[in-house]
Amino acid sequence: MSKTEHSGYEEVDLSRLKRTRMTDIERKVEQAAFARPVEAGQSLDEFVESLPDILAARDLRRFARIVASATHDGKAVIIMFGGHVIKTGLAPLLIDWIKRGIVTSLATNGSSSIHDSEIALFGRTSEDVAEGLADGSFGMSSDTADFINNAITASEEAELGFGEAVGRALRDSDAPYKDLSLFCCAYESKIPLTVHVALGTDIIHQHPSANGSAIGGASMKDFRIFAREVGRLDKGAVVMNFGSAVIMPEVFLKALTVGRNLGYPAHGFAVANFDMNVHYRPMQNVLNRPTLTGGQKFNFIGHHEIMIPLLFAMVNAEMERLKNE
Numbered sequence: 401m402s403k404t405e406h407s408g409y410e411e412v413d414l415s416r417l418k419r420t421r422m423t424d425i426e427r428k429v430e431q432a433a434f435a436r437p438v439e440a441g442q443s444l445d446e447f448v449e450s451l452p453d454i455l456a457a458r459d460l461r462r463f464a465r466i467v468a469s470a471t472h473d474g475k476a477v478i479i480m481f482g483g484h485v486i487k488t489g490l491a492p493l494l495i496d497w498i499k500r501g502i503v504t505s506l507a508t509n510g511s512s513s514i515h516d517s518e519i520a521l522f523g524r525t526s527e528d529v530a531e532g533l534a535d536g537s538f539g540m541s542s543d544t545a546d547f548i549n550n551a552i553t554a555s556e557e558a559e560l561g562f563g564e565a566v567g568r569a570l571r572d573s574d575a576p577y578k579d580l581s582l583f584c585c586a587y588e589s590k591i592p593l594t595v596h597v598a599l600g601t602d603i604i605h606q607h608p609s610a611n612g613s614a615i616g617g618a619s620m621k622d623f624r625i626f627a628r629e630v631g632r633l634d635k636g637a638v639v640m641n642f643g644s645a646v647i648m649p650e651v652f653l654k655a656l657t658v659g660r661n662l663g664y665p666a667h668g669f670a671v672a673n674f675d676m677n678v679h680y681r682p683m684q685n686v687l688n689r690p691t692l693t694g695g696q697k698f699n700f701i702g703h704h705e706i707m708i709p710l711l712f713a714m715v716n717a718e719m720e721r722l723k724n725e
Contacts, residue, residue, distance in 0.1 A: 529542030539603025
């Protein structure tokens with residue numbers, strides 16, 4: 401193409417743009433919100449204050465205040481969780497919150513009862529699934545299965561829910577690590593810890609000691625208990641979901657509709673989801689749908705073994721601040 405040739409296409413005239421000056425418009429990020437370096441030996445409060453006042457860091461700081469305020473005001477604080485929370489060593493934090501009076505009830509799936517019982521009884525849990533599946537040995541620990549299945553079978557006569565039955569069995573056992581058992585602590589503290597089972601999903605179901613009628617009955621009782629706890633939610637209360645991608649979001653939605661159907665004030669509460677990935681059910685059934693009639697929602701993505709201890713430390717600090725006000 402020669403210097404005298406051109407494309408023939410029309411172009412916009414940028415000189416006609418209506419422009420503004422930075423002093424005339426707002427921005428979402430200001431330098432005052434930036435993070436600050438933390439020096440060795442600084443306190444937790446100084447670390448939290450050093451976080452940027454932006455996006456998830458701002459939300460986490462705000463949510464910690466909401467949890468602390470809920471406890472201070474005597475509101476319900478419900479924690480739902482999956483088995484991975486126990487496997488990543490976080491039971492001591494939940495136990496601490498039970499003893500501090502922060503959490504009012506807990507709810508989980510069947511795998512949590514297995515990991516919790518194995519930690520209490522043997523001090524270890526979480527087998528190599530791929531290796532065990534290859535030769536058919538996966539989940540075939542008879543002492544684990546029989547301990548839990550026998551506890552559930554015994555629950556029929558005692559009219560206990562699944563979580564109560566496991567907690568009672570651990571309390572009455574000579575388990576050397578029962579002080580690390582969330583189920584035992586909840587039972588002793590008279591805090592509802594309900595277990596919501598899908599038959600066939602847990603290794604204890606593949607053993608001859610499994611009693612489907614007892615498992616179903618105990619878990620159904622736990623659903624009714626959980627629905628009553630969800631019915632206690634109102635403005636200022638809190639629900640947290642730690643890493644349950646399917647079971648607890650589904651159970652929570654049904655428990656919530658039961659509570660509202662029965663006329664309980666289950667509106668206006670705050671919900672938060674903590675997980676390592678974004679999943680459909682927690683986003684819809686924990687965060688979006690329950691808050692359509694009011695309330696606040698938070699979503700935090702990150703590893704449980706980092707995010708949950710950080711949250712707990714921040715809430716404990718906020719509790720101390722409220723106590724001293």
